[in-house]
Amino acid sequence: DQQVKQNSPSLSVQEGRISILNCDYTNSMFDYFLWYKKYPAEGPTFLISISSIKDKNEDGRFTVFLNKSAKHLSLHIVPSQPGDSAVYFCAASGGKLIFGQGTELSVKP
Amino acid sequence: SQTIHQWPATLVQPVGSPLSLECTVEGTSNPNLYWYRQAAGRGLQLLFYSVGIGQISSEVPQNLSASRPQDRQFILSSKKLLLSDSGFYLCAWSPDSVSNQPQHFGDGTRLSIL
Numbered sequence: 001d002q003q004v005k006q007n008s009p010s011l012s013v014q015e016g017r018i019s020i021l022n023c024d025y026t027n028s029m030f031d032y033f034l035w036y037k038k039y040p041a042e043g044p045t046f047l048i049s050i051s052s053i054k055d056k057n058e059d060g061r062f063t064v065f066l067n068k069s070a071k072h073l074s075l076h077i078v079p080s081q082p083g084d085s086a087v088y089f090c091a092a093s094g095g096k097l098i099f100g101q102g103t104e105l106s107v108k109p
Numbered sequence: 110s111q112t113i114h115q116w117p118a119t120l121v122q123p124v125g126s127p128l129s130l131e132c133t134v135e136g137t138s139n140p141n142l143y144w145y146r147q148a149a150g151r152g153l154q155l156l157f158y159s160v161g162i163g164q165i166s167s168e169v170p171q172n173l174s175a176s177r178p179q180d181r182q183f184i185l186s187s188k189k190l191l192l193s194d195s196g197f198y199l200c201a202w203s204p205d206s207v208s209n210q211p212q213h214f215g216d217g218t219r220l221s222i223l
Contacts, residue, residue, distance in 0.1 A: 009150075032209035041217070042217065043199050043215050044214045045214070049209070096158070102152055
């Protein structure tokens with residue numbers, strides 16, 4: 001039973017355009033959500049987080065949106081850059097972190 | 110600043126051999142420590158976590174074990190490895206168990222069982 005799901009295993013975007021990565025969760029008790037970025041053969045790097053009391057958090061080119069009624073969060077990257085190419089994991093916390101399967105983003109020049 | 114070190118980076122072991130992976134954190138005290146495994150094409154699965162020396166919680170039944178002999182040291186072990194133990198093992202730390210804080214990961218160990 002996957003409590004956190006990333007239904008798109010991959011996404012390809014042109015440089016300069018917006019990348020939108022999506023994540024769905026099932027447990028309404030989750031109160032903290034995070035996005036991580038992972039390059040091959042490296043550990044995940046924390047990108048941005050959002051508390052369940054908010055619906056948006058922005059940090060530079062990265063914005064996370066939370067829709068609690070739909071149990072859905074998304075990560076927007078604007079503008080996308082080739083260096084953003086990586087696997088992105090969403091995670092949800094109700095004490096422990098539960099990770100999605102990841103979405104591989106490819107930003108083409 | 111805080112740093113986390115994990116070694117070795119890669120490891121090839123025969124089936125039935127023992128395992129010891131080590132993780133240390135610098136620049137903080139009394140961290141929460143975690144071991145995760147990432148199987149190919151899948152997300153990160155929490156294996157163990159620790160909120161203090163000698164305190165280990167296991168999340169999934171398996172032939173792996175964890176120990177925390179010192180405040181900033183976390184060890185993942187096995188007495189006899191199985192083929193299914195292959196994967197990418199990640200250690201992580203977070204500063205607090207109460208408030209919401211991100212976990213910070215080491216660079217991982219790629220374990221291949223032959």
